[in-house]
Amino acid sequence: MRDLRELEEEEIREFVSAQDEKPFRARQIMEWLWKKSVYDFDRMSNLPSSLRDALRKNFSISSLTVKTEQVSTDRTRKYGFSGTDGNLVEGVLIPSRQRVTACISSQIGCLLNCSFCATSKLKNRRNLTAGEIYVQVSLLQEQSLAWYGRGLSNLVFMGMGEPLLNYENVLRSIHFITSETGMGMSPRRITLSTVGLVEGINRLARDKVKFDLAVSLHTANNEKRSRIIPVNKSNPLPALSEAIQHFYGETGLRITYEYLLMKDFNDGLADAKELAEFCRITPCKINLIEYNEVEGSMQKKTSPERRQAFKEFLDSRNMVVTIRRSRGQDIDAACGQLAGRSTPRS
Ligand code: SF4
Structure with missing residues (x-):
């Protein structure tokens, strides 16, 4: 269906x-689907029952339910x-003093097999529909209000999956997250994070998107990058650099590098220089x-001293640099840890 x-x-x-119904019914249906995020035809209370029956006979509505929940000592919630289909997709709420950021997924699993990432180890893989992506955001919004007393201030596509491999569904979900028919969130509060797919970045540039782009760079050395990010072989750094310049030229938006x-x-100074x-x-x-x-990964975390020296080198080159404290590590909710291993909700 x-x-x-x-x-x-x-x-x-x-x-x-x-169905011989008035045109304004279509707008009412859109509001139930997107603004109110309802997935039960019976709750569409302002529609005549004959129209609800016809919808029920012809369509389903994608939905997700909260199956598992974990809370970190730092108040991050996964x-x-x-x-x-029973597959688990993970989303994370990260509260800070002024903000609540939701990290959401665009795929179940990921084909790209980056060596440092737990998501790539999952066996089940598929794209999420635009509806499923949207429902994650609306459920996280409810949870944010319930636990932190405020709604989402920022949204990052940094969860499971490579968003540019699910381009249409991700952009359709963002359309409804930002439009007045849906949540009405400003696109400037949304960041799409990619591992650096050249064709996808060029497409974002051509579409003149209004949300921010983050690139998971992790090294500016082409040979090293191919060792940890296999897709770098077909999307090498010179081509990535051109795509990023194209994106900036079309959108005027500042890029974030992760x-x-x-x-x-x-983590050496030669790496900082290349970066x-x-x-x-x-x-x-x-x-x-x-x-x-x-x-199963060979990589280890760097020491605080090397991290500080790396930052200071970049500061000396007048780069805008922030050290990001990883959140939710104790519940496997931090960067690269999402792997559908959450524990059941109590
Ligand atoms: S880092 Fe991103 S692109 Fe790479 S395997 Fe993980 S989810 Fe996929």
Whole structure:
């Protein structure tokens, strides 16, 4: 059965008209689907029962339910959402003094097999639908209000999966997250994080998107990068650099580089020099992230002294650099740790 959330408003209008209903019913259905995030036809209380019956006969509505929940000592909360196929997809709420950031997933599992990432170890793999992505955000919004007393201030596509491999669904979900028909969140509060897929970044540039782009760079040395990110072989750094310049040229948005500091791999001053040179191509900021050791990975976390020296070198080159403290490590909710291993909700 077709997912009603996959239909454009025009298609819903055609369906409504085929049921001899007034055109404004289509707008009401859109509001139930996106603004109110309802996935039960019976709750669409302002629709006539004949129209609800017709919808029920012809469509399903994608939804997720909160299946698991873990709370870190630092108040980070990780959720496992389950869909109709029983696969778990994970989302994380990260509170800080002024903000609540939701980290959401775009795929179950990931094909790209980066060596430092737990998601790539999952066997089940598929794209999430736009509806499933949207529902994660709406469920996290509810949880944020319930636990922190405030809604989401920021949204990052940094959970499970490579968002640019699920381009249409991710952009459709962002359309509804930002539009007045949906949540009305500002696109400037949304960041899409990619491992650096050149074609996808060029497409974002052509689409002149209004949300921020983060690139998981992790090293500015092409040969080293191919060792930890296999897709770098077909998306090498010179091509990535061109795509980033294209993105900046079309959108005017500052790029964020994510850099996981791994001991004796990418944490030396020669690495910092290569990074500073690569990042010079457009205005940018660099997030230095503590590496979270993942089962089966060779990489280890760097020492605080080497991390500080790395940062100071970049500071001396006038780069905008932040050291990001990893959150939710004790519940495997930190960067690169999402692997569908949450424990059941009590
Ligand atoms: S880091 Fe991102 S792109 Fe690489 S395997 Fe993990 S989810 Fe996929």
